[in-house]
Amino acid sequence: MKIVLAYSGGLDTSCILTWLREKYDAEVITFCANIGQEEELDGLHEKAYATGAVKSYIEDLNEVFAKDYIFPMFQANAIYENMYLLGTSIARPLIAKRLVEIAKEEKAEYICHGATGKGNDQIRFELTAYALNPDIKVIAPWRSPDWTFKSRTDLINYAKEKKIPITVSAAKPYSMDRNLLHISFEGGELEDPWKEAPASCHVLTTPVEQAPDQAEYVTIEFEKGIPVAVNGKKLSPANLMRELNRLGGKHAVGRIDIVETRFTGMKDRGVYETPGGTILFHAHRALESICMDREVMNIRDQLIPQYSRMVYNGFWFAPERKFLQAAITESQKNVTGEVRVKLYKGNCFISGRRSPYTLYDSEVVIHRTQRPQAQNRRQSPKA
Secondary structure (H helix, E strand, O other): OEEEEEOOOOHHHHHHHHHHHHHHOOEEEEEEEEOOOHHHHOOHHHHHHHOOOOEEEEEEOHHHHHHHHHHHHHHOOOOEOOOEOOOOOOHHHHHHHHHHHHHHHOOOOEEEOOOOOOOOHHHHHHHHHHHHOOOOEEEOHHHOOOOOOOOHHHHHHHHHHHOOOOOOEOOEOOEEEEOOOOEEEEOHHHHOOOOOOOHHHOOOOOOHHHOOOOOEEEEEEEEOOEEEEEOOEEOOHHHHHHHHHHHHHHOOOOEEEEEEEOOOOOEEEEEEEOHHHHHHHHHHHHHHHHHOOHHHHHHHHHHHHHHHHHHHHOOOOOHHHHHHHHHHHHHOOOOOEEEEEEEEOOEEEEEEEEOOOOOOOHHHHHOOOOOOOOOOOOOOOOO
C-alpha cells in the first residue's frame, strides 16, 4: 500500500507519517511544495527519511504559485470578510493538485493530509483532489476513529515517545503556516480572542513601534491587472512578491488580527502577515479607479464576495470559479499603468497613479463651470 502525504515537517504531519506506517503498514511518500516557506524547508528531506518515508519530494513551485494563483486572485481584488487576503486558502489548490499528480506518477491509490476535522484545509484539499481525480482515496487522520489524539499536547507527547524530531513545544503551541503571500498564526494560546498575540508572531512584518520613522515611496507597474515591475525593475512573479514583502514588512504593512468564519460555520481567530499582498491590493484598486469603466467595475465588485468565498472554501478548480475568472480577466484588459504608494508605520497610502488608458480627463476637471460630457458610456435615450 502506497500513500502520498502532504508533508510540512511540522508537528502534525511528522506524527502522521509515523502513524500511517504503523497503522497501515504502508510505504509513505512525502510531498512538500516549496511555495515560500524559506528556512522551514531546511533539512526536510533528511527529516522525512529519518521518520520513515520511502521517498521525499520537495518541488519549487514559487513561480507557478505567484503567476497562476496569486496574481489571478488579486485581479479579482479577492478579500474574505473584508479583511483576509486569502494567503492560506490560495495555496491549498496548488499543493493538492501536485499531490494528486504525484500519486498518479507513483501509482499510489491514497493521498493523505494533516488538516484538522474542524478546519477549512480538509475541505480545500479534498475538493481539489476529487475535482482532479474522482477515484482518488483520501486519508484524513484527524477524522479517523483510529486517531486517538485530541490535542497538540497529545501529539507532542507522541513525538517524544516515538523519538520524532519536532521543533514545537508545549510552551509555544500555536501553529504557523508560511508561503510566498503570507504567514498565518493560529491555535494554542491564540485561541483566546481577547489575548494579544505574542511578539514572536512577527516574522514578515516589523512591529509598528519599531518601523522606520521615514516614509518610503514604492512604484508598482501593472499590465492588464498583473504586477510586472517594482520601482522600474522588471521582476519574475515570485521575485516581485518577495520584493514587496521585504518593503512592506520593513514598514509594518499588512498585519491583521481577525476572527473569521470557517466553511464549517465555526469562528476562528487568526493572526496574518501579508505585506506584499496588502500593497498589491491597494495599488491595483487605485489603478482601476482611473482606467476601468464605471459599470464594468460595478459588476465586477458585485462578484468579489462570491469569488472570495469560492477561494476560501476550496472551489478553485470548480467551473463557477473559472467562469468568474474569465469575466474578471476581460475586465482587466485596460488596467495597465503605474501606481505610487507611500509606506509608513503600518500604512500603505496611495500617492499617485497613471495609465495610458486613463479615463481621467484633466480638462473636464479643471473647467468646473462647464458641464462634463458623459464619457465612454451609452448615449442617453431620445426623449
